[in-house]
Amino acid sequence: MGATFAIASLPSGTSAPSDCAIQSVETKESVDKSTYRSGEGVTVGAIPHKLKTTEVTLEFKGKVPLTGVTDGAFTQGTLKQVSAKFTETVDDVPSGSLVYKAYEGI
Numbered sequence: 852m853g854a855t856f857a858i859a860s861l862p863s864g865t866s867a868p869s870d871c872a873i874q875s876v877e878t879k880e881s882v883d884k885s886t887y888r889s890g891e892g893v894t895v896g897a898i899p900h901k902l903k904t905t906e907v908t909l910e911f912k913g914k915v916p917l918t919g920v921t922d923g924a925f926t927q928g929t930l931k932q933v934s935a936k937f938t939e940t941v942d943d944v945p946s947g948s949l950v951y952k953a954y955e956g957i
Contacts, residue, residue, distance in 0.1 A: 853890070859874060860892065861909070861929065862876070862907050862951075864907075864929055864930030864951060864953070865907055865909060865930060865949070865951050866930070867911070867938055868911060868913065868949070869911050870914070871911040871912060871913030871914075872911060872912045872913060873901050873909055873944075874910040874911055874912055875908075875910045876907065876908070876909055877907070877908045877910075878905065878907050878912075879905070879906045879907075880905050880906075881903070881905070881906075882899045882900060882902070882903050882904075882944055883899075883902070884897040884898060884899045884900060884910045885898050885900065886896065886898075888904050888950065896898070899957070901935070902954055902956060902957070903954070903956075903957050904952065904954055905924065905930065905952065905953040905955070906950065906951070906952050907930060907950070907951040907952075908949070908950050908951075909948060910945060910946070910947075910948050910949075910951045911946065911948070912944045912951070913944065913945060913946075914937070914945040918935065920932050920935055921932065924954055925952075925953070925954055927954065927955055927956060928955040930951040930953045931951060931952060932949055932950070932951050932953050933951065934949070934950045934957070935950075937949070944954055
C-alpha cells in the first residue's frame with residue numbers, strides 16, 4: 852500500500868497505489884436540482900433530484916499501472932474507479948490522479 856502523508860484515512864472504497872505517495876484527497880458530494888419560477892419569472896423554489904453523486908479524487912506522486920478502471924455496472928453507494936491520469940516529465944517524479952465515483956438514491 853502507498854504512503855498517505857498527513858492524511859488521516861482514505862475514503863472507504865479507495866486505495867493508495869503501491870509505491871506511491873498520496874498528495875491530496877478531495878471529496879465532492881452533489882445533488883442536482885430543478886428550479887421553478889413564479890408567474891412573474893422570479894425563481895421561487897428548487898426541487899432536489901433523487902440521485903446523490905459522490906466523487907473522490909486522489910492526487911499522488913509515483914508511477915502506477917492502470918489496473919483499477921474496470922467496466923461493469925455501478926453498485927449503489929459504492930465508490931468505483933472511473934478514470935486515471937498520469938504525467939511524466941524529465942525533471943520531476945511521475946504523478947497522477949485517480950477519480951472514483953458513487954451514485955446513491957436519496
